[in-house]
Amino acid sequence: MSDVTLRPAGDAAWFIELEDRLDEAVNDRAIAIGRAVCAAGLPGVRDVVTGYRSVAVHVDPLRADATLEEALARLASEVTVATGQDAAIVRVPVCYGGELGPDLPEVAAFAGCSEDEVIALHCGRTYRVYMVGFVPGFPYMGTVDPRIAMPRRESPRVRVPALSVGIAGGQTGIYPTSTPGGWRLIGRAAVRPFDAARTPPCLFEPGTRVRFVPIGADELARLEGQP
Amino acid sequence: MAAVAVTKPGMLTTVQDLGRWGYQQSGVPVAGPMDPYSHRLANRLVGNPDDAATLEATVVGPDVRFEDGATFAVAGAEFPLTLDGAAIRPNAAYYAGPGSELRFGVRRRGARAYLAVAGGFDVPPLLGSRATSLVSAMGPFGGRLLRAGDRLPIGDARGGPGPGAEEPLPLVLPSGGAQIRVIWGPQADAFTEEARRVFTTARFEVTVQSNRMGYRLDGPRLAHVRTADILSEATPIGSLQVPASGQPILLMADRQTTGGYPKIATVITADLPTAGQLAPGDWIAFAPCSLAEARRALVALEERLGDVGS
Incomplete structure (x- = not known):
């Protein structure tokens, strides 16, 4: 299709760009193109990274063919898009509020509702993983109910505890490790998004569908105690 | 197993492939070496494949002790190297x-600078990969800087000189x-004409x-046409991303995989090794070129x- 643009990023990467908007259909198409590029096994391709509305193809310029640009353009125009509606849903148990979700009161104030209602709103939708980035395993998910879509903090925390669940505008995510971060923290997840010893190491990929399930502190302790 | 022990760690020494x-x-x-050329050169001098693990030393180099005999070479930045007190040359193999x-x-x-030993550093x-990612704490030694007392096992040397057809x-x-x-882009058009000039x-x-x-580079502010935010996407090696401050950041080996700032240009692969040899205080000037x-x-x-015609 004509709305696909190919742009070089230096001589070691190409971007396959779609329409510049945050949109599930655009992201579905990026995901389908990313998978098609991976499956094609083109020489010199060493990483394929799907973003919200683009696919980055990292290449070893010494090994890539001169015809790579053409091959990518053809793959992008010929790809069939799956809607992702029948993809398996990953359930993520979350212990909300208290010390584990220190920003829950602020989000409730922002929304003008109770903390329980924020939890119900956050758990009431199936999210899509638009992309994974920032740190290993961090899923950028959307779209949260506009009532609880509180913008990120003006000044990021120096240290966000690992497995914190946060909101930043229309996005929600899980911090796989302890890092600095500015998202509003509302709870603690009982799953590890990334584990290098696991196959595959990452729980999420672009297109994964995610549902949060509220659990109590004792249930979190029980799940964390499991191997 | 033969090993090399770190006796002084230097400023920032890591294992890289x-x-x-x-x-x-x-x-x-x-992750990987900041100057992949010198990493590969050091490996070739001792007969290793290009992806064998080396030590990357930064500005202040380490002291190491060879617990067992080994062939080694140092390439990259120029340091006053000594082996048992005697001056030795870079870019040459020694026993x-x-x-x-x-x-x-x-x-x-x-x-x-890069220290290669024949057989490579055989860390798990x-x-x-044996590369150290400090930002994500991944790789050998839990993805951290090397410390005094760390022991690095040496793999089996395959023997013989490097594969290069020429010196x-x-x-x-x-x-x-x-x-x-x-090379301009991928978001050069997010910047004003003046910023590009x-x-x-x-x-x-x-x-x-x-x-x-x-x-992080200091210099004249590069103004965006509209906004300093884009929908997050991949950040290839050598990207020059420009946040709202207008001060560009050149993304190097241990960069994050994604980012949400426009990228005005991308350093070409051939010049990444030179960029990797720059230190704080050095100047950098950008010259656009074609693919x-x-x-x-x-x-x-x-x-x-x-590598001739390979």
Whole structure:
């Protein structure tokens, strides 16, 4: 299709760009193109990274063919898009509020509702993983109910505890490790998004569908105690 | 197993191979050497494959002791190297007897040197790579800097000289700064015409807020046409991303896999090794070039390394 643009990023990467908007259909198409590029096994391709509305193809310029640009353009125009509606849903148990979700009161104030209602709103939708980035395993998910879509903090925390669940505008995510971060923290997840010893190491990929399930502190302790 | 022990760690010494490719889709940084050319040269001098693990030393080098005899070579930044107190040359293979001490001292030129031993450093790979990612704490020794007392096992040497058909030449080290070639984009059109002009005419300074993830550059402000935010996407090696401050950040080996700032230009592969030899205080100037020029420059660099028509 004509709305696909190919742009070089230096001589070691190409971007396959779609329409510049945050949109599930655009992201579905990026995901389908990313998978098609991976499956094609083109020489010199060493990483394929799907973003919200683009696919980055990292290449070893010494090994890539001169015809790579053409091959990518053809793959992008010929790809069939799956809607992702029948993809398996990953359930993520979350212990909300208290010390584990220190920003829950602020989000409730922002929304003008109770903390329980924020939890119900956050758990009431199936999210899509638009992309994974920032740190290993961090899923950028959307779209949260506009009532609880509180913008990120003006000044990021120096240290966000690992497995914190946060909101930043229309996005929600899980911090796989302890890092600095500015998202509003509302709870603690009982799953590890990334584990290098696991196959595959990452729980999420672009297109994964995610549902949060509220659990109590004792249930979190029980799940964390499991191997 | 034969090993090398770190007796003094230097400023920032890590184990690196050619990087942890294949997992960026999951947010795993590639890491790998800041100057891949000198990493490969050091390996070739001792008969290793290019992806064997080396030690990357930064500005202040380490002292190491060879617990067992080993053939080694140092390439990259120029340090006053000594083996058991006697001066030795960079870019040449030496044999260190059991108990020998190699000292780096403080660099004279360039920023990063690579120590290769015949057989490579045989630390356990993680996700197929022995590269250290400090930002994600992945790789050997839990992904941290080397410390005094760390022991690095040496793998089996395959023997024989390197694979180069010709004698490889060292990288031309920058002295105080360097002109670096770039290809515009992918978001050059997010910047004003004036910003694009300034980008190619001004000199920028590598600030002290620079590390293996990237260099924060100081110089004239680069103005965006509208906004400094884009929908997050991949951040290839050599990207020059520009946040709202207008000060560019050159993304290097241990960069994050994604980012949400527009990228005005991207450093070409052939000039990444030179960029990797810059230190805080050095200047950097950007010269736009075409994809065809980038390819020619890379072929020329490979020839310098001894890969002729491969």
